[in-house]
Amino acid sequence: MHTAAVVGTGLIGTSIALALTSRGVTTHLIDRDPHSVRLAAARGAGTPQPPSAPVDIAVICVPPSVVARTIADHQKDKLATVYTDVSSVKALPHAECLALGCDTSALVGGHPLAGRERSGPLSARADLFKDRHWVLTPTPETSETALNRALELVSLCGAVPVLLEPPDHDRAVALVSHLPHLVASLTAARLLEGEDHAVRLAGRGIRDVTRIAAGDAALWTDILAANAAALVPLLAELTRDLERTADALARLTEGPTDQQETALADLTDLLRRGSEGRARIATTYGVAGPGGHTMVSVSMADPDRRLERLLDDVSAARVDLEDMLLPDTTAAPLDSVELLVAPDAARPLTDALRDRGWAVH
Structure with a gap:
């Protein structure tokens, strides 16, 4: 080319x-x-x-x-x-x-x-x-x-x-991209009605859940409209789960004691399914490391890229390190270091470090 x-x-x-x-x-x-x-x-x-x-x-x-x-x-x-x-x-x-x-x-x-x-x-x-x-x-x-x-x-x-195939692609992105964007946007919209003191308490959890809601609304309207056929059945399934969740919580607060155990079981089942679904997501970055963690390799070839600066940038990225593997040598400078993180943290860490000029492999 x-x-x-x-x-x-x-x-x-x-x-x-x-x-x-x-x-x-x-x-x-x-x-x-x-x-x-x-x-x-x-x-x-x-x-x-x-x-x-x-x-x-x-x-x-x-x-x-x-x-x-x-x-x-x-x-x-x-x-x-x-x-x-x-x-x-x-x-x-x-x-x-x-x-x-x-x-x-x-x-x-x-x-x-x-x-x-x-x-x-x-x-x-x-x-x-x-x-x-x-x-x-x-x-x-x-x-x-x-x-x-x-x-x-x-x-x-x-x-x-x-x-x-085009239809296979559209069903896949409806599940892993378009539906999550809708859920993030609907969740973020609830913040408009929240009291000021509640919004000020927003931490990493709500920021992670609503991060993608910051996208261009007009563009996303175009995308969702073009893939409506693949989204409708997913939304129907999600609606049933939301109704089941609301029903379980209502039984916990208003129902008789004998129904509360069933409600807790229903709520636990919903959360368990979420945990199992999350576990199916494979990391795109890094390689398998010890303890089920993902290993991300960062080049230290640039003499201006010091270990202290790397750790500061990891901290700024709000990613928790599980461990850091250093070469078994006292020779300086280091060629690279291996960062061990949870599998779902590998991608955001890689993106954040590349934004800060690091060569990440």
Whole structure:
């Protein structure tokens, strides 16, 4: 791959452009907002000039509702030989591409599972996709050339490719991304009615639960609407669990004594299922360490990166270390250190340390 065009210079588009440019790919930046393009170009993400000939790949980084129309328009103008997108919904945009007469042989749906609460080109990072899953959804009409080019894109961005059928992808992200965002937003909305002294008591638990609620409301409305079919049955299941929980708590406060034991059993069962479901989530970062913990390796090759500074940055990230493994040597400086954390803390620790300039493996 020698040339690329990124259409949409928000967080994801600019991060892709930064990754490609850092790998020597001439990248053209396209956006209806000229200010966004200027900011992305100022970050070193690419050139704001349009290409003089079709580029090797165009990456469409726009909301799901306008993916198909954007691809159709740029195929008409012969922007690229291969097209992919980063929409978090895949079945509906593909159906719309077919309805618009797009050349789907040159198209591979894509979805990098990475992001930040902050949006826009100023929040972009070239390593945003490092070690993250990047789903590709080729269809029977997708050409081998198009799929190989999309796989090359994923590789250049440092991500891990996963191939899925579009409907399988949409059901998966409804479960692990879209439903959690809804729950986080609905929980965070309760804080609007909370008394001031209650909100001031907010600690790490409520901050973790509501972290993703800070996303762009308009964008998330677009995403949820595009994946409504996959979300509706999950919401129905969640509603039944909420009703069961409310019923159990009501029996504990108002019911006779003989019903309270049953209510406690129902509540325990709900919480146990939650604990078991949480245990199914595999960590994306690090390797298995002793005691069931995850080991994250941090490079100490930079002489300015001292151990004290690393521990300060870990503390600032609000991650609890289970242990730290140092090389069995008195030689200085250290090449690397291994941090042991709980499996669910590996990803936030990795992101936080990379934000602070550490090389994390």
